Structure formats: C-alpha cells, structure tokens
Amino acid sequence: MNMSTSNPASNSFETPQIEEALHLDHCLAQIDRNLAIANARLGEYQREIQAAHDHMWDARRDMDHIDKAALRQSIDQMMRSSDVMREQQVKLRKLRASPYFARFDFRRSDSHQESTHYIGVHDFRDEDGGEHLVYDWRAPVSSLFYDFETGPAFYEAPSGRIEGEITRKRQFRIRKGKMELLIESAINIIDDVLQDELARSSEEGMKTIVATIQRDQNAIIRDAEAHTLIIQGVAGSGKTSIALHRIAFLLYRFKETISSDDILIISPNRVFADYIGNVLPELGEHPVPEIGMDRLAAELLDDIRFQTFFEQTADVLEKQDPEAIARIKAKANLDLLRELDQYAKYLEQTSFTPTDCEIRRRPVPGFLFEREWKRYANLAPGARRSATANSVIEEVENQYRIELRKEERAVIRTALAAMINRPTLRQAYKGFYEWNGRPELLRVGGGKIEYADVFPLIYLKLLTEGIENPWPGVQHLLIDEMQDYTPVQYAVLSRLFPCGKTVLGDSGQSVNPHSASRPEDITKVLKGATLVTLNKSYRSTYEIMQFALQVSPNPDLVAMRRHGEAPRVIACRNSNEHLAVIQAEIATFTASDHRSMAIIAKTQTQARKLFRQLAEAGTAAKLLDNDSEGFSTGVLICAAQLAKGLEFDRVVIAGADDKNYHTNMDRNLLYIGCTRAMHRLSLVSHGDPSRFIRAAGDRECLGHRGPKDQG
Numbered sequence: 226m227n228m229s230t231s232n233p234a235s236n237s238f239e240t241p242q243i244e245e246a247l248h249l250d251h252c253l254a255q256i257d258r259n260l261a262i263a264n265a266r267l268g269e270y271q272r273e274i275q276a277a278h279d280h281m282w283d284a285r286r287d288m289d290h291i292d293k294a295a296l297r298q299s300i301d302q303m304m305r306s307s308d309v310m311r312e313q314q315v316k317l318r319k320l321r322a323s324p325y326f327a328r329f330d331f332r333r334s335d336s337h338q339e340s341t342h343y344i345g346v347h348d349f350r351d352e353d354g355g356e357h358l359v360y361d362w363r364a365p366v367s368s369l370f371y372d373f374e375t376g377p378a379f380y381e382a383p384s385g386r387i388e389g390e391i392t393r394k395r396q397f398r399i400r401k402g403k404m405e406l407l408i409e410s411a412i413n414i415i416d417d418v419l420q421d422e423l424a425r426s427s428e429e430g431m432k433t434i435v436a437t438i439q440r441d442q443n444a445i446i447r448d449a450e451a452h453t454l455i456i457q458g459v460a461g462s463g464k465t466s467i468a469l470h471r472i473a474f475l476l477y478r479f480k481e482t483i484s485s486d487d488i489l490i491i492s493p494n495r496v497f498a499d500y501i502g503n504v505l506p507e508l509g510e511h512p513v514p515e516i517g518m519d520r521l522a523a524e525l526l527d528d529i530r531f532q533t534f535f536e537q538t539a540d541v542l543e544k545q546d547p548e549a550i551a552r553i554k555a556k557a558n559l560d561l562l563r564e565l566d567q568y569a570k571y572l573e574q575t576s577f578t579p580t581d582c583e584i585r586r587r588p589v590p591g592f593l594f595e596r597e598w599k600r601y602a603n604l605a606p607g608a609r610r611s612a613t614a615n616s617v618i619e620e621v622e623n624q625y626r627i628e629l630r631k632e633e634r635a636v637i638r639t640a641l642a643a644m645i646n647r648p649t650l651r652q653a654y655k656g657f658y659e660w661n662g663r664p665e666l667l668r669v670g671g672g673k674i675e676y677a678d679v680f681p682l683i684y685l686k687l688l689t690e691g692i693e694n695p696w697p698g699v700q701h702l703l704i705d706e707m708q709d710y711t712p713v714q715y716a717v718l719s720r721l722f723p724c725g726k727t728v729l730g731d732s733g734q735s736v737n738p739h740s741a742s743r744p745e746d747i748t749k750v751l752k753g754a755t756l757v758t759l760n761k762s763y764r765s766t767y768e769i770m771q772f773a774l775q776v777s778p779n780p781d782l783v784a785m786r787r788h789g790e791a792p793r794v795i796a797c798r799n800s801n802e803h804l805a806v807i808q809a810e811i812a813t814f815t816a817s818d819h820r821s822m823a824i825i826a827k828t829q830t831q832a833r834k835l836f837r838q839l840a841e842a843g844t845a846a847k848l849l850d851n852d853s854e855g856f857s858t859g860v861l862i863c864a865a866q867l868a869k870g871l872e873f874d875r876v877v878i879a880g881a882d883d884k885n886y887h888t889n890m891d892r893n894l895l896y897i898g899c900t901r902a903m904h905r906l907s908l909v910s911h912g913d914p915s916r917f918i919r920a921a922g923d924r925e926c927l928g929h930r931g932p933k934d935q936g
C-alpha cells in the first residue's frame with residue numbers, strides 16, 4: 226500500500242495504515258457475511274420457484290384456472306424477490322471490490338459526540354442492521370466530505386442544519402478488496418487523488434467521479450431546489466459527469482417519487498449516449514432512457530420527412546451557401562418564437578367565420594357557433610369540432626324544446642364545418658412566411674424539409690393543433706450540448722416537458738454557430754432557470770489546454786495544472802506524407818499504454834476519405850458516422866461534430882491546414898477537436914497549418930520546409 230500525507234506533523238506513518246487495514250478487513254468480513262446470506266436466499270428462491278413449476282406441471286389436470294392463476298401469481302412474486310436479491314448480490318460484489326473511498330471524523334457541536342463516517346458508492350450496514358459501515362456518497366452527512374476540510378463544518382440534515390468540526394479526513398483507493406492508496410491530509414485532501422485520477426488512461430466509457438467531486442461541482446449535484454438548472458461550463462469542466470451524478474443524487478433523494486424510467490436524457494447522438502451509458506449503473510442506478518432531437522422530432526411530426534442536424538451541419542460546412550445560412554440564422558433567432566406565437570393567435574382569430582343557419586325553420590345564430598368554438602379553444606382540432614357541434618345541438622334542443630333527428634344534427638355539423646377555415650399544418654407553416662413577409666425563408670428540397678424548419682413546424686403544431694405527448698411521465702429532463710439547440714427547440718421542450726430540467730453545454734463548442742443558443746437566450750425561454758458556470762477544466766493536460774486556448778481564447782478558463790508533452794503541429798507537403806504521419810501516430814499509440822485515440826477530421830466526407838486511405842494502406846481503424854451505435858476504445862476516425870462530448874487519451878487532428886480551417890465555424894470545430902485530448906495532441910496539415918494554430922504548439926515541418934522556415 227502506498228501511503229502519503231500532506232500533513233506529516235499530524236500523524237505517524239504507521240498508525241493510520243494499521244488502523245485502516247484492520248477496518249477494511251472488518252468491513253470486508255461483514256460484506257462476505259452478507260454475500261453468503263444473499264447467496265443462500267437466492268438459492269432458496271430458485272429452489273422454491275422450481276418446486277412451484279414442477280407442482281404446476283404435475284398437478285395441471287387437477288387444477289382449475291383459479292388455482293393456476295394463484296400459483297402463477299405466487300411464482301411471479303418469488304421471481305421478483307429473487308430479482309431484488311440478485312441486484313443486492315451485484316451491489317455487494319461491487320462493494321467487496323471497493324467498499325469506500327473516504328473517511329472523515331465529525332464532532333457535533335450540540336452533543337460533542339465524535340463519529341467516524343466511511344463514504345462509498347452505496348450505503349452498507351451489516352445484516353443485523355447494526356453498524357452503519359459505509360454511507361452512500363449522496364447521504365446528507367456525506368456532503369461534509371466534499372464541502373469542508375478539517376475544522377468547523379456543517380451539513381443540512383432532514384431535521385435541520387448540524388454544526389460541528391471535522392477532526393480527520395482520509396482518502397483511499399481500494400481495488401479488488403486491496404488498499405492501494407491512503408492519503409491523510411488536513412489541507413486539500415482531494416487534490417492529490419484528483420491528479421492521480423486525471424492522469425489515468427481512458428476507459429471504455431465515461432467514468433464516475435464520486436471520489437473526487439469538487440466543491441463547486443458538489444453544489445450543483447446536490448441542488449435539489451432549482452427547478453431548471455443551466456450549467457455553462459468550459460470544455461472538460463465535468464458538466465456531463467456532474468449532470469449524471471446529479472441524476473443519481475435526485476434518484477436517491479426522491480427515491481419514493483422518481484425512478485430511472487421517469488428521467489429522459491436528450492443526447493446529441495447514439496455514440497455519446499453509449500459513451501455515458503455506464504455511469505448511472507456504476508453509481509448503482511438503472512440506466513435512464515435517452516433520445517436524440519432527430520428521433521424526438523420524428524415522433525412528433527408523423528410522416529413528414531426532414532433533414533437531420535448532422536446533415537445540416539455537413540451542408541453548411543461543405544457548401545457554405547449564404548442563402549441557406551441566412552435561413553438557418555433566421556430560424557435560430559429568438560424573434561422567430563415571438564412571431565410564431567403571434568401568428569398562431571392570428572390563425573385562431575381568422576380560423577372561424579360564423580354564419581346563421583336554420584333547423585325546422587328555427588334560426589340557429591352564428592354567434593352561438595362562435596361562442597362554443599371559442600369555449601373549446603384548448604382542444605385538438607377534431608375534438609374541438611365535435612365538442613362545439615355537440616354543444617350547439619344541446620343548446621338548440623334546450624332552447625326550442627325539441628329533440629333533433631340524426632339528419633338535423635348532421636345539418637348543424639355540416640354548417641359548422643363550413644365555418645372553420647383552418648389550413649393544414651403545412652399550409653399554415655408556409656402561410657407563416659407570407660404573413661411575416663419573408664417567403665424566401667422557406668425552401669423544401671427533395672421531399673424533405675430543412676432541419677431549421679423542423680422545430681418551428683413542431684412548435685406551430687403544438688400551438689394550433691396540440692400534440693399528444695408521447696412522454697407524459699417524464700419527471701426530470703437532462704439536455705446535454707445545450708448550445709446546439711435553438712430557442713424554438715427549447716420552447717418545444719418546455720411545452721412537452723414542464724418538469725425539472727438540467728441543461729448543460731458550452732457556448733464555445735457549438736458545431737453550427739448559425740444555429741446555436743447562448744445560455745442567456747435559453748434563460749429567456751426556460752423562464753426562472755438558475756444559471757451556473759464552471760470555468761475549471763479537468764480533462765486535458767495544461768499544455769493541451771493552453772494550445773486550445775490559442776485556437777479559441779477564453780480568459781475565464783482555468784486549466785488544471787497537470788503537465789504533459791506539448792502538442793505538435795506537423796506540416797506535410799502532400800497527402801502521402803499526411804497519411805504517413807497519421808500512420809506513425811497510430812503506431813506509437815499501439816505501442817503505448819493508452820487505450821483510446823481519435824483521428825478527427827473536419828467533415829464526415831474527409832473522415833470517410835481518410836478511413837479509406839488508411840484501410841488501403843493496411844492500417845486498421847474504426848470509422849464513426851451518424852448512424853454508429855456505440856463507443857469503443859482503440860483507434861476511431863470521426864468528424865469533429867461526432868467527437869463532441871467524447872474524450873480520448875490521444876487525438877490527431879487531420880487536415881489541420883489553413884484551407885480547411887479558416888472560418889469561425891471551422892475555429893469552433895478545431896477547438897472541439899483539440900479539447901477531446903486528455904494526454905496527447907497532434908495536428909497534421911497539408912501545407913500551411915490553419916491560421917488558428919500558427920502561433921501555438923511545437924511546429925515540425927516535413928521535407929524541405931524546416932521548422933524555422935515557417936516563421
């Protein structure tokens with residue numbers, strides 16, 4: 226075991242080591258005992274289920290359907306109990322490998338009683354319910370560990386604030402039941418372990434950060450008051466990690482009322498969803514359903530075909546069509562939302578022309594139709610029409626004391642239908658751009674509507690026809706990569722999901738700045754939201770982050786002081802050299818301890834081309850595209866847009882030349898690409914490197930242009 230202390234004066238080296246080794250032995254023995262009990266119970270359930278099945282088979286002729294139903298019910302109950310026991314078994318096995326990661330001793334001011342608390346991923350009491358051996362990291366008392374160093378401290382218990390003093394803090398790394406690291410510190414205990422965590426190679430997916438959650442992150446995770454929380458955080462500040470830990474916290478805090486199925490994550494693509502998919506199960510929770518904006522739109526628009534966000538971004542990058550960009554910008558503007566609201570009102574006012582009619586020579590006045598039509602304004606069109614007709618029929622029968630025959634009722638229904646002049650959704654949407662005097666903003670090509678029109682269309686549908694919500698039970702919505710969604714998208718989400726929300730992203734990382742929102746815009750739509758910012762970046766080495774900051778300056782960003790090699794910019798004379806450099810990067814990666822490497826191209830077309838070139842040259846790599854379903858380690862080739870949100874031990878930016886990266890949109894993509902790297906970053910250009918990296922990084926030039934020639 227490695228033991229270090231940042232405060233050597235406070236403790237001898239031996240005592241804590243022995244004390245903690247004994248405590249760990251005790252804890253593991255209790256876990257083993259609980260595991261043995263769980264195994265025995267599970268065995269019993271399985272034998273009972275088998276016996277019940279056997280009985281059902283043997284006695285099938287003597288049992289009537291009531292007996293059979295009762296037996297089936299009891300088998301189902303036993304199966305459920307055995308599932309619970311199996312989950313318990315999995316938890317205990319995890320606990321056995323790493324029961325806790327921290328300890329603190331707390332003396333309460335009111336009673337002067339001092340108690341020791343060990344913090345882990347799960348609560349653990351021994352089977353007799355006596356000793357509370359491990360406290361869940363989400364328990365109220367555990368916040369002391371994250372919020373305070375030794376000295377005066379307090380936490381909010383259900384009964385109110387508890388004040389006292391932390392007299393000791395220790396942190397551990399226990400793997401496979403063995404203590405690998407023990408740190409005792411009176412100062413910043415988390416920092417050493419954090420450095421250690423960040424220096425490690427990547428894993429198959431996103432990691433949990435329970436052992437090293439920072440104070441400002443903890444405040445966000447545990448904020449149960451905010452209905453809607455918007456987290457603006459720089460690249461690598463832990464937004465996604467925090468949001469997922471926050472979900473785990475809410476599931477713990479409100480376990481009586483919210484379950485994993487009541488939460489929905491809006492994620493940018495399937496690869497990202499897969500990448501983060503393991504975090505909640507690692508934290509002992511069930512996975513949470515996830516949906517992308519494209520699938521959400523498809524559910525709401527029935528059979529209308531549309532361009533995807535991925536296709537829109539690729540189009541903007543490859544065609545740079547100013548008219549298309551103008552259309553996208555106009556529809557990403559907050560004003561559009563206001564105009565759509567006004568237009569929906571206008572449609573409502575003009576959707577009905579009352580006229581008089583007659584039944585059995587008695588007049589049925591137009592104002593009666595109009596009054597009832599207005600009364601049912603909140604119903605969907607079909608329901609509104611029949612409710613209005615029924616009310617008018619009832620009124621006529623009451624007023625004239627007659628009972629209308631079937632054909633007379635039909636006369637009223639037909640008269641009403643003639644008064645309604647509501648356009649179809651498509652007509653209404655087209656009419657909107659005529660109404661606001663900008664018909665040039667609508668373009669339909671190849672049977673598909675443009676992506677920029679998808680959410681304005683859905684919003685208009687919500688306002689004019691109503692939509693039956695396919696996700697009525699959602700109690701908390703998590704929206705990642707918030708910068709890539711427009712105000713109209715937020716308006717749609719807000720109507721569909723009036724529940725609490727955690728919204729996170731980085732305005733410096735929009736993949737399509739023409740169709741993006743800043744946090745201030747989002748707060749105008751998600752009214753009453755609390756906005757928090759995170760400026761410390763944890764993912765990349767200090768050198769990588771300084772390099773990225775030259776690409777896209779941000780004076781507020783604080784880079785973690787974890788050092789590594791300086792990023793390299795390699796200028797090549799031709800595509801053969803470009804390919805050879807990338808192959809050499811792959812070879813050094815393969816020989817290293819690192820697990821993941823991304824070769825990031827600007828567009829999907831460039832990524833595909835590079836993939837083909839490497840395959841022809843016999844170098845294996847995996848190509849990610851918008852339809853890819855999963856994240857994996859090894860060598861991945863992808864477009865910057867798809868790399869967003871992910872991280873890799875090493876990153877190579879391919880085609881980092883000025884021809885390729887010179888617009889503001891290119892700058893964003895370059896920044897996104899660079900900030901995906903944890904430990905090593907290289908940029909390879911054909912000819913002159915991009916203007917955004919000329920001043921940054923160690924320059925190497927192949928062939929006749931030596932580093933000094935480049936100036």
Ligand SMILES: Nc1ncnc2c1ncn2[C@@H]1O[C@H](COP(=O)(O)OP(=O)(O)OP(=O)(O)O)[C@@H](O)[C@H]1O
Nearest residue numbers: 434437438439460461462463464465466763764870
């Ligand atoms: N408190 C922490 N302890 C350990 N690791 C942390 C902590 N906070 C963040 N990290 C690590 O920093 C990296 C970035 O985290 P995450 O992906 O959540 O950040 P992000 O803000 O969503 O990034 P981006 O916007 O760039 O995609 C991850 O490897 C994460 O484990």
